[in-house]
Amino acid sequence: xxxxxxxxxxxxxxxxxxxxxxxxxxxxxxxxxxxxxxxxxxxxxxxxxxxxxxxxxxxxxxxxxxxxxxxxxxxxxxxxxxxxxxxxxxxxxxxxxxxxxxxxxxxxxxxxxxxxxxxxxxxxxxxxxxxxxxxxxxxxxxxxxxxxxxxxxxxxxxxxxxxxxxxxxxxxxxxxxxxxxxxxxxxxxxxxxxxxxxxxxxxxxxxxxxxxxxxxxxxxxxxxxxxxxxxxxxxxxxxxxx
Numbered sequence: 635x636x637x638x639x640x641x642x643x644x645x646x647x648x649x650x651x652x653x654x655x656x657x658x659x660x661x662x663x664x665x666x667x668x669x670x671x672x673x674x675x676x677x678x679x680x681x682x683x684x685x686x687x688x689x690x691x692x693x694x695x696x697x698x699x700x701x702x703x704x705x706x707x708x709x710x711x712x713x714x715x716x717x718x719x720x721x722x723x724x725x726x727x728x729x730x731x732x733x734x735x736x737x738x739x740x741x742x743x744x745x746x747x748x749x750x751x752x753x754x755x756x757x758x759x760x761x762x763x764x765x766x767x768x769x770x771x772x773x774x775x776x777x778x779x780x781x782x783x784x785x786x787x788x789x790x791x792x793x794x795x796x797x798x799x800x801x802x803x804x805x806x807x808x809x810x811x812x813x814x815x816x817x818x819x820x821x822x823x824x825x826x827x828x829x830x831x832x833x834x835x836x837x838x839x840x841x842x843x844x845x846x847x848x849x850x851x852x853x854x855x856x857x858x859x860x861x862x863x864x865x866x867x868x869x870x871x872x873x874x875x876x
Contacts, residue, residue, distance in 0.1 A: 638700045640664055643830075647712045650774050650821040650833075657712050657832040658823060662704070662761060666828045669725075669860070670763050673853035678727050685739050687730035687809075689851075693860070698723045701862050705759055709832045709864075713757060717867040728857040732808050732846050737791035737799040742775045742810045742817055745835030745863060753868045758835035761860035762825040769849070769857040770842040771825035773810065775817040777838070787816055810840040835863065 644660040663669060678689025702721035709715060730739070746756040760772055777784050790799055800806060804815065812819045822842050823831050833839065843849070843857070850856035 637664060638697060639704050643708075645708055648821065648823065651776060654774065654820070654834070654837055655712050656774070656821070656823055657708050659704075659708060659830045659832070660826065660828065662828050662830045666763055670854060670858060673725050673727070673763075673858055676853075678725070678729075678851075678853075681724075685736065685743075686726060686728075687735060687739055688726060688728040688849075688857075690724045690726045690861075693723055693725060701759070701860070702864065704830075705757070705832060705862060705864055709757060713755065713832070713834060713866075714869045715755065715757070715866045716869045718757075719865045719867075722863040724861055725853075726859050726861050727851065727853055728841065728843065728859075729849050729851045731849070735807060735809070737794065737796055737805075738788070740805055740808060740810060741788065741791055742773065742838045742840040744838055753870075755866045755868050756835045757832065757864040757866050759830055759832045759860075759862040759864070761830040761862075762827065763858040763860065764825065764856065765827045766848065766855075767825050768845045769825060770844060771823045772831060772833075773812065773819050773822045773840050773842045774833070775810075775819050775838040775840070777816065778814075778818050779816050784816065809843040809846060812842075812844075830860075 640661050643662050646658050648656045648658060650656055676691060678691050681690045698721050701723050702718065706718050745758055787803060790802060796807060817838060
């Protein structure tokens with residue numbers, strides 16, 4: 635078996651808000667520089683079917699499997715999970731300048747929600763592979779406005795031209811801000827070299843990119859991350875609260 639991950643990362647659990655937890659693992663990879671070197675020599679492609687502001691590429695099946703093992707070991711208890719169905723893993727490099735962002739990219743987001751299956755959780759992870767913390771960690775939000783207004787906001791972001799959306803909702807072009815009339819930031823987990831965070835992707839979140847001028851298409855110096863997505867099932871309420 636290839637030893638990709640540190641068998642004893644430093645782990646702590648953050649209580650971001652009532653019912654919202656984030657697992658933070660430091661010193662995750664045994665040789666993180668090797669993965670950065672791998673990424674620096676390859677081409678990233680625009681992702682299909684989502685609005686990630688940059689390029690992505692896949693990793694080996696072995697890496698995917700080991701990341702899933704790590705996720706399950708450390709997230710099962712804190713996130714109250716009973717089953718993980720799969721793992722979808724990719725290397726990601728954020729590169730899109732502010733003037734090329736679309737309105738949906740100005741907003742925080744949720745990865746996936748299954749309203750008809752409350753026991754479902756689409757968990758997510760981010761492994762930061764850059765040394766400059768000014769490239770930004772991850773923010774978590776709760777809505778300030780009623781659900782109907784939030785739904786209208788996202789419908790308009792998808793349907794309206796950027797100038798019309800900005801005029802209607804008073805949101806300037808840019809990566810999601812820490813505060814707005816629609817969302818309140820409840821926590822920001824700072825980026826750190828070789829740190830991974832795990833959280834419920836069904837909550838509102840975004841990359842904390844306040845210095846878009848630092849973004850680069852050079853994986854050796856840019857905002858390089860490994861992003862994982864894990865469709866799961868939650869424990870029953872009785873199991874979580876015996």
